[in-house]
Amino acid sequence: MSADAHRRPVGIFPAAAHRDLARLLSALEEAYPLSFEGRQEGELRDLGAVIEIGSGNQAEAAAALGLPALRLLTPEPDEPQAPVEVSLAADPALHRTLHGAQLPDERIAGALGQAVPAPERATVLAGCESIPTWVRRGELQTALLSPVDLEPEEALRERLCGNRSAALLPLVHFLRELTATEGRPAQPIRASFLFDDPNLHWPTYGFVDLPALGEHARRHGYHAALATVPLDGWFAHPRALRALKDSDGALSLLVHGNDHYGGELARPQTSAEALALAAQALRRVAAFERRTGVAIDRVMVPPHERCSRAAVEGLRRCGFEALTVTQPYPWLGDGGQAWLAAPPGAGPLVGWRPADSADGLPILLRHPLAHRSLPEMTLRAYLGQPLILYGHQEDLSDGLDVLATAAADVERLGETRWCSLRQIVAGVSTRRPGPDAVNPELVPPPRPRPLAMPRRILSEGRDRLAPLLSRA
Numbered sequence: 001m002s003a004d005a006h007r008r009p010v011g012i013f014p015a016a017a018h019r020d021l022a023r024l025l026s027a028l029e030e031a032y033p034l035s036f037e038g039r040q041e042g043e044l045r046d047l048g049a050v051i052e053i054g055s056g057n058q059a060e061a062a063a064a065l066g067l068p069a070l071r072l073l074t075p076e077p078d079e080p081q082a083p084v085e086v087s088l089a090a091d092p093a094l095h096r097t098l099h100g101a102q103l104p105d106e107r108i109a110g111a112l113g114q115a116v117p118a119p120e121r122a123t124v125l126a127g128c129e130s131i132p133t134w135v136r137r138g139e140l141q142t143a144l145l146s147p148v149d150l151e152p153e154e155a156l157r158e159r160l161c162g163n164r165s166a167a168l169l170p171l172v173h174f175l176r177e178l179t180a181t182e183g184r185p186a187q188p189i190r191a192s193f194l195f196d197d198p199n200l201h202w203p204t205y206g207f208v209d210l211p212a213l214g215e216h217a218r219r220h221g222y223h224a225a226l227a228t229v230p231l232d233g234w235f236a237h238p239r240a241l242r243a244l245k246d247s248d249g250a251l252s253l254l255v256h257g258n259d260h261y262g263g264e265l266a267r268p269q270t271s272a273e274a275l276a277l278a279a280q281a282l283r284r285v286a287a288f289e290r291r292t293g294v295a296i297d298r299v300m301v302p303p304h305e306r307c308s309r310a311a312v313e314g315l316r317r318c319g320f321e322a323l324t325v326t327q328p329y330p331w332l333g334d335g336g337q338a339w340l341a342a343p344p345g346a347g348p349l350v351g352w353r354p355a356d357s358a359d360g361l362p363i364l365l366r367h368p369l370a371h372r373s374l375p376e377m378t379l380r381a382y383l384g385q386p387l388i389l390y391g392h393q394e395d396l397s398d399g400l401d402v403l404a405t406a407a408a409d410v411e412r413l414g415e416t417r418w419c420s421l422r423q424i425v426a427g428v429s430t431r432r433p434g435p436d437a438v439n440p441e442l443v444p445p446p447r448p449r450p451l452a453m454p455r456r457i458l459s460e461g462r463d464r465l466a467p468l469l470s471r472a
Contacts, residue, residue: 007035008048008178011062015040017053023150027348028172031156032179049178051171053146063140070174072146074114076167080106086133086166088126093136095173096186096414097381104375105166108133108145116144126170134170143170150348155340157351160383162376188417189381190424191410193224193403194324194366194390196256196301197463199232200240200292206393206463210240214247216400222407223249223418227256227301230281231456233288241292252420254297255281255320259452260459263306266331274314279443282318286440297422299324299364301390307331309359316361318440319433322425324364324388328356354384354428362429364421366390369406381413386424393463397470 007029012018018025018038025036037047041058044050050062050069059069083104090099108128116132118124125141126134133144145167147159159168198205208226217224244251257264258281268274285296298321302311307323307330315323327333328350332341342350350356356363367376369391377387387410396402410416419427 007033009035009037009046010049010051010175010178011039011044011047011058012036013039013041013050013052013056013058014054021053021147021149023152023154023348024147024156027150027156028175030347030349031352032175034175034179049174051174059140059142063138066139068174068178069140070171071140071142072167072171073116073142073144074111074146076145076148077107077110078148079110080164081109082106083163084109084112084128086126086128089124091123091125093123094125095176095382097189097378098169098173101378102375103165103169103378104163106163108166111144114144116142126166128166133166141170141174145170147171153342153344154348155342155350155352156348157340160379162373162379165375165379186415187384188415189410189413190386190427191223191407191416191418192386192388192421192424193222193369193406194227194254194301194388194421195224195395196227196303196390196392197229197260197459198226198393199228199460200236200244200294201232201460202237202464203239203243204464205460206466207396208393210243210251211246212400214243214251216403217250218248220404220407221418222403223252223420224403225252225254225297225421228253228296229256229258229260229456230284230288231259231452232460233284236288236292236294241294244294249420250418252297252422253294254299254301254324254421255285256301257281257303258284258446259449260303260456261449261452263302263304265300265302265311266304266306266308268308268310268314270310271313271317273446274308274310274312275317275438275443276314276446277311278314278318278320279438279440280445282320282440297321297420297425299421299425301325302330305330312358312361316359316434317436317438318443319437320361321422321431322355322362322364322429323358324366324390324421326366326368328363328365329358330363352383354386355425360431360434362425362431364388364424364428369402370395372406372409374409377409378413381410386428387413388421388424394466397466 015038052059059071062069088101122137147167327339366388369389
C-alpha cells in the first residue's frame with residue numbers, strides 16, 4: 001500500500017486553486033499526512049475535509065454534511081504595510097499556545113475593508129481593530145485571508161513568523177486539527193536559558209553569580225545552561241563546582257567553541273581541519289569531566305554564531321549531539337534578516353520542525369533573551385520548537401528578575417518543561433552515530449594558536465570587570 005493511501009484527502013475548491021497554490025499545498029503535504037485534491041462544485045464524495053478559496057458555497061455545504069471545512073475569503077495583499085495587531089481569542093478551539101496572542105501582521109491592513117461574516121452563535125477566533133478575521137461555527141471556519149503560492153525556494157516558515165501570520169495560521173491550524181492524534185497528550189514546551197562564555201574559574205563570571213543563579217533558578221523553576229569554552233577547562237573553582245552541584249539540575253554546561261578564537265568554527269574548510277578542532281574540544285571536555293565530576297552536554301554553541309559547513313560535519317562525526325544557533329544553516333549568513341537562508345534543494349520546511357538538520361546534525365534554533373519577540377516565541381511554541389533564550393553575562397546587569405520575567409513569558413504559552421540542552425535534544429531528535437563517526441582520541445590536534453590563551457584571558461578579564469566598571 002502506498003504512503004498516499006494513509007493520507008486524509010482534502011478537497012480544494014475551486015479546482016483551479018489547487019493549481020494556483022501548487023507549491024504551497026505541496027509544502028503542506030510534506031508537513032502533514034494529507035493529500036490535497038482539486039475538486040469541482042458538488043464533488044464532495046470521499047473527502048475528509050474541504051478548503052474553499054473565495055466566497056463560494058462548497059465549504060458551507062461540506063460543513064452541513066459534517067465535514068470539517070475552511071473558507072479563505074480573499075488573497076493576501078502583495079505589498080507589506082505598517083504592521084497591525086491580530087488578536088487571538090483565549091478559546092478552547094485554538095491551540096493553547098495561541099490563547100490571547102497578539103500577532104502583528106504586515107499584510108492584513110489592506111484587506112480589512114472586507115470583514116469576515118460572524119453569524120449568530122459563531123466563535124470569533126481572531127480579530128483586528130475590532131473586525132473579525134477568523135470565525136468558527138460548528139464544522140465551518142472562515143478566515144479573511146488566503147495565502148498566495150510560495151515562491152520557488154521560499155520556506156513555509158516565512159509565512160508564519162513574527163510579522164506575518166494572518167494568512168497562513170488559520171490554514172495550518174485547520175490542518176493540524178485534522179491530523180491530531182486523539183488521546184495523545186499535548187507535549188510541554190521545552191525551554192532553557194543559555195548564556196555564552198561563563199567558565200568556572202570563580203563562583204562569579206561578570207554579572208553571572210553561579211550560587212545566586214542556581215538558587216534563583218530552583219526557586220522560579222527555570223533552567224540555565226552555560227556555554228563554556230573548552231580552553232577554560234584547565235581549572236574549576238571548588239565553590240563554582242559546588243554551585244552547579246547544589247543547583248539540583250537547574251544549571252548545566254555545554255560547549256562554546258574550542259579556544260574561543262574569534263569566529264573559529266567558521267574557519268575549517270576541510271574535513272581534517274574540522275575534525276581536529278571538534279576532537280580537541282571534546283578531549284578537553286572529557287578531561288574536565290574526569291577532574292571535576294561535572295558533566296558537559298555535547299551540544300555546540302559556535303562563537304559569534306559562525307560555523308562552516310565543514311565544521312558542522314566535523315562536529316557530527318566526532319559525536320556532538322546538536323548545534324544551537326539562530327539559523328538552520330549557519331554557514332549561509334550571520335543570523336540577521338536572512339535567518340532562514342538555505343542551500344538549494346533544502347525544501348520548504350526549513351525552520352518549521354522542532355529541530356532542523358544540517359548534514360545530519362540536529363540544529364536547535366535559539367532566540368535572544370534581551371530582545372525577545374513574544375510573537376516569534378508564540379509561533380515557535382505553536383510549531384513544537386524548543387524555546388532557547390540566549391544572552392551574555394551583561395544581560396544580567398539589572399539582576400536576576402529579568403529571568404523570572406522571561407520565564408513567565410514562556411510559561412504563559414502553556415505547560416513548560418525547563419531542561420538542559422541535552423534533554424531538549426533527546427526530546428526532538430533520534431540521531432545515531434553514522435558510519436563515518438570517528439574517535440576524538442585518535443584525531444591529531446589542530447595547528448597550535450600561541451595567542452589563543454592570551455586572547456581568552458583578555459576576553460575573560462573584560463567580562464569579569466563589567467560589574468566594577470558599571471559602578472564606576
